[in-house]
Amino acid sequence: MICVTIACGSHKRMIEEWQNLANDRVKFVELRLDYLRKTPELHRLLPNRPSAVLATVRRKSDGGSWKGSEDERLKLLRTLIAEGVEYIDLESDVAPKIPRYGKTKRVVSYHNMEETPEDLDAIRNDILAHGDADVIKIATTPKSLEDVYRLIAFMKKSNREKGKPRTLAIAMTELGFLTRVLGRKWGAPYTYASFSDRRLIAPGLPFYKTLRDVYRYDEIDSDTEVFGVIADPVAHSLSPLVHNSAFAAQEMNRVYLPFRVPASELDSFFNNATEVFNLKGLSVTIPHKTAVINKLTQLDPAVEMINACNTVVFDGMNRYGYNTDYIAAALCIETAIAGRPVPMSEKSPLNGMGAMVLGAGGAGKALAYGLSERGARVIIADRDVDKGEQVAKSLGCEFCPWEERGGYVVEILANCTPIGMFPNVDESPMELKSLRGGMTVFDAVYNPETTYLLRMAREKGCKIVSGVEMFVGQACLQFKLFTGKRTSASFMRQIVRKELSAIHE
Ligand code: NAP
Numbered sequence: 001m002i003c004v005t006i007a008c009g010s011h012k013r014m015i016e017e018w019q020n021l022a023n024d025r026v027k028f029v030e031l032r033l034d035y036l037r038k039t040p041e042l043h044r045l046l047p048n049r050p051s052a053v054l055a056t057v058r059r060k061s062d063g064g065s066w067k068g069s070e071d072e073r074l075k076l077l078r079t080l081i082a083e084g085v086e087y088i089d090l091e092s093d094v095a096p097k098i099p100r101y102g103k104t105k106r107v108v109s110y111h112n113m114e115e116t117p118e119d120l121d122a123i124r125n126d127i128l129a130h131g132d133a134d135v136i137k138i139a140t141t142p143k144s145l146e147d148v149y150r151l152i153a154f155m156k157k158s159n160r161e162k163g164k165p166r167t168l169a170i171a172m173t174e175l176g177f178l179t180r181v182l183g184r185k186w187g188a189p190y191t192y193a194s195f196s197d198r199r200l201i202a203p204g205l206p207f208y209k210t211l212r213d214v215y216r217y218d219e220i221d222s223d224t225e226v227f228g229v230i231a232d233p234v235a236h237s238l239s240p241l242v243h244n245s246a247f248a249a250q251e252m253n254r255v256y257l258p259f260r261v262p263a264s265e266l267d268s269f270f271n272n273a274t275e276v277f278n279l280k281g282l283s284v285t286i287p288h289k290t291a292v293i294n295k296l297t298q299l300d301p302a303v304e305m306i307n308a309c310n311t312v313v314f315d316g317m318n319r320y321g322y323n324t325d326y327i328a329a330a331l332c333i334e335t336a337i338a339g340r341p342v343p344m345s346e347k348s349p350l351n352g353m354g355a356m357v358l359g360a361g362g363a364g365k366a367l368a369y370g371l372s373e374r375g376a377r378v379i380i381a382d383r384d385v386d387k388g389e390q391v392a393k394s395l396g397c398e399f400c401p402w403e404e405r406g407g408y409v410v411e412i413l414a415n416c417t418p419i420g421m422f423p424n425v426d427e428s429p430m431e432l433k434s435l436r437g438g439m440t441v442f443d444a445v446y447n448p449e450t451t452y453l454l455r456m457a458r459e460k461g462c463k464i465v466s467g468v469e470m471f472v473g474q475a476c477l478q479f480k481l482f483t484g485k486r487t488s489a490s491f492m493r494q495i496v497r498k499e500l501s502a503i504h505e
Helices: 011-023 068-083 118-130 145-161 174-186 207-216 237-249 263-278 291-295 301-305 324-338 362-373 384-395 401-405 452-460 468-483 489-503
Strands: 002-006 028-032 051-058 086-091 105-112 133-138 166-171 189-196 225-231 254-260 279-284 310-313 318-322 352-356 377-382 398-401 411-415 440-443 463-465
Touching: 002 207, 011 028, 028 384, 051 291, 068 086, 105 118, 118 133, 118 145, 118 166, 133 145, 133 318, 145 166, 145 174, 145 263, 166 174, 174 254, 174 263, 189 207, 207 237, 225 263, 237 254, 237 468, 237 489, 263 279, 263 291, 291 318, 301 318, 301 324, 301 362, 310 352, 310 468, 324 411, 324 440, 324 463, 324 468, 352 362, 362 377, 362 384, 362 411, 377 384, 377 401, 384 398, 398 401, 440 452, 440 468, 452 463, 468 489
Parallel strands: 002 028, 002 189, 028 051, 051 086, 086 105, 105 133, 133 166, 225 254, 225 279, 352 377, 352 411, 377 398, 411 440, 440 463
Antiparallel strands: 279 310, 310 318
């Protein structure tokens, strides 16, 4: 069950939001009465309420906004119980002072805004002994992924005990996002979500529509297979949206999460990922594409050549590494040039063509390798001469210093730098005068879909290929590696375009 937290400054807004949520099929909300600017007027809020309610009056030391005295807060909590709210949140030190009354169920909570204490059992045992809880909620701040995994192990173990109140353990912040989405796997009775995608109520709290419609929270169970993307930062990634949509379209009991994994935590992630949440597959992006390689047991030869891996499949103790970027990029450029998809058995139209690849990072290496594989003569331009020369040598390509990139006559130009990416949408890695009609111009940047470079190229009469095509192509290939099934590229393209236009609204 999803409990949608409503945090508004005015009674009017709170009542409106509550009704809107009920109209959108939400059956359980948390009213954060501590957010109200005036003293809570229960006679306005509680009669004829549109759904079940958990009433919370959080004090500042626990991350809340209550401005009154503690005596006033305790009085309000008692009144809420007397008024018969379905659930009441009582902090673990306060619960023993407030007796059970009527049908109101008690969520006895512990918050730690600083850290995740070592002895989580002691906190739970104290609540079991003195709190008279129906649900035990423990929300802490993780300092590392180890803290997140400890919290998950604690939740699993606690909920295996028969006859005890169920435990909901939340690791706050982006690091602990998975505890909010996957709690049902480990017996959590419900999870919290935000009523708004614009308001930050608690760190890491997802928007209820995303949790319900993208992650399909209510369908997650102990058998749900977990996939995800590791990156840092990860919040901007479109991969959770496309993969979850494809899982949903094929009614698969699978979920795909964004995992924020700082570079220093990659070992910890891999040491725990299969045991803690039975991870089945991963997309890998900045900054892990190269570092991930030595965590794998078997590599596709292209991964070794490019020295970058963007896909990992877990099978028991085995971890297989692939690179779907290079195939996707070469295929979409080839398709644009031939005007149709070219079967692998046919000679590639790229054969013998000259291609300039701008940038020698992850995407640049994938493009250079993919185009070379199809027989193109590739020149790599990078502002870092040492890096660029080394990458070009390892892939059998030519190198050219960044300043000289406009001086070559090539049939294909591929931008693999972030130049032109939102918000710097008026920048281009190449001047108009260096573009010629008849060229094919590719841009790895997909936000915006039609970059300044692509707009100029279109004006010059070039064929253009956007980063959306590569993104969709690599995601489709990943989906096949993850599930053994195909998904439709046009379906994924539609989702990406809709999301990109929503971002820019
Ligand atoms: P990366 O590994 O960080 O490489 C970026 C490359 O661009 C580096 O060689 C970097 O040079 C160069 N660069 C950055 N800013 C530059 C500037 N102002 N002038 C000249 N060169 C510059 O990143 P990546 O993973 O390759 O990603 C590059 C772009 O491709 C991003 O916009 C990313 O979103 C996009 N991408 C798209 C897809 C897709 O599916 N469409 C897939 C992967 C990446 P230095 O090393 O000197 O900084």
